[in-house]
Amino acid sequence: MNLQQLRYIHEVARRGLNVSDAADALFTSQPGVSKQIRLLEAELGIEIFSRHGKRLVAVTEPGRAVLEIAERMLCEMNNLQQVGEEFANEHAGSLSIATTHTQARYALPRVIRDFMRRYPQVKLSLHQGNPRQVCEMVLDGSADIALATEAISEYEELVMLPCHQWNRCVVAAPRHPILKEQPLTLEAIARYPLITYDDAFTGRGQINKAFLGRGLKPNVVLTAIDSDVIKTYVAMDLGIGILARMAYDPAVDRDLGMIDAAHLFESSTTRIGLRRRAWLRGYVYSFIEGFAPHLTRRMVETALSGSADNYQL
Amino acid sequence: MNLQQLRYIHEVARRGLNVSDAADALFTSQPGVSKQIRLLEAELGIEIFSRHGKRLVAVTEPGRAVLEIAERMLCEMNNLQQVGEEFANEHAGSLSIATTHTQARYALPRVIRDFMRRYPQVKLSLHQGNPRQVCEMVLDGSADIALATEAISEYEELVMLPCHQWNRCVVAAPRHPILKEQPLTLEAIARYPLITYDDAFTGRGQINKAFLGRGLKPNVVLTAIDSDVIKTYVAMDLGIGILARMAYDPAVDRDLGMIDAAHLFESSTTRIGLRRRAWLRGYVYSFIEGFAPHLTRRMVETALSGSADNYQL
DNA sequence: GACGCTTACGTTCGTCGTAACTATT
């Protein structure tokens, strides 16, 4: 048994049981992969993949167990590399953050500026995507940490830690009548054409729930994944907008009026997602603490190694 | 990086940083081990061991991190083997149980008989030791499960699950006056010479605590690690005995009188100890459930993969 | 017939063990 073989079966499984694709991805020859897999199967005395003739068609039951373990081992192997890099130069390295637009645009800039000042030798990369993509990136190792609001409870292999709670505001063109509503109600909002986030994005779930709970059908005329797009169309008075509160800045958004709407919607929790059992570079802990000061290194370490339950704020 | 190198550093660390010993234990040559360690260090870019000249004298800080990860990987490697054996023949294999005398003699016989009937092809081996030894055996892989009562909360790498609670009885020669005490008190016990378990054994802690709590100094004239030894000497009327209740069988111990003493001592909890993250053969779950029916496969699996906290009964 | 895995084979690289060397106690 060797680590190469584990890499092979893992990649083959990931590529839909296509050995040739896996070989390409691993920059090696297809027969080599094929042979090593057979050797591993022979050594363990089981079939990892079931075959129709020569083609791999499914993962066997023992194969599932083996793949699960193999994945953990490959992850630990990666951890070893990380340890090496950390102690070679604890200030240099790379940090890949996968996040949604709202976080990247409104929550992160300050945190990232401070981080870059403190760790000028760390290469930062920011990847945008929807919450699901963001999680997948952490799972497959193309990102170190995920930051998102929805849809990230369902991954067993991710540790999710709560960072902030936030809520929404309503924005509208400066002299729009809704800005006079005291207090603001869902019924009032439902009277106007509405522009807000795309489904499955940045807390859109909570918005839907609130209206549904009152038997209201909001007239959503436009959805976007992007607060700035929403603001642009609201400024053109094509409708009123429901935004994350943090996306409204009175200094910048002088072409928009705003009313807080925290009393109308359940608050959303932005969470950070990390790969379970990952060994993190020192500066990653530092970044996390910069984003959510209550997430100390100790806390995060405990969560990473430990329990399968997700923590509640 | 390869698994062999991890085996090497692990063994070297285990053998007090003696490369030659480690090489012997791994049935290979000393220069081979030495070289592979250096190669690994070079690849990771760190020193795992610090050296005085040529001698290894300590584990470095990154070395500690590396060794911890390596140990987990080796454990996962062992898990892969287990998966192989399970699916090659789920009824055959081996099960190594490390336990204390009291469990082996009084709690286990029935469980083991049933288990052997159900899995005649499983080679059982029973290892005795004190609670500490029993845990060490699981940690270093020479036993699959530990059964013991004391001193097993302190191992971070073990998952401890509660099985039974039990308490003690007082035994004495048939017409001994203590058998007439109604109700039995610690003061009464303290009046007679006492024979009981050795320190650090089978709940001796609870016994000490009870007497201490009442400011009593029992007159312990003889200690043993073995209930049968205690009974033998009590039968010779050399003193009265405090025993695990399960160690008294009226049908067999007709040369002894008994009074229950559960009201005098805190109850003890027998726990099963498993290596964290271990992958267990199907029949191991079956054995555990035979010993403690509330420990279903699901429960044990959750505990193994999950939380660092030990479960409470 | 195209795609995809396996078998066959020669080359290369890595690993291991012996032996000689060097440093520490």
Added chain:
DNA sequence: AATAGTTACGACGAACGTAAGCGTC
């Protein structure tokens, strides 16, 4: 002088890539 680790070197074996073969779709 004895113990412990490194360097050097030669032999063996494992892994890889190319090319050919065979089974599915």
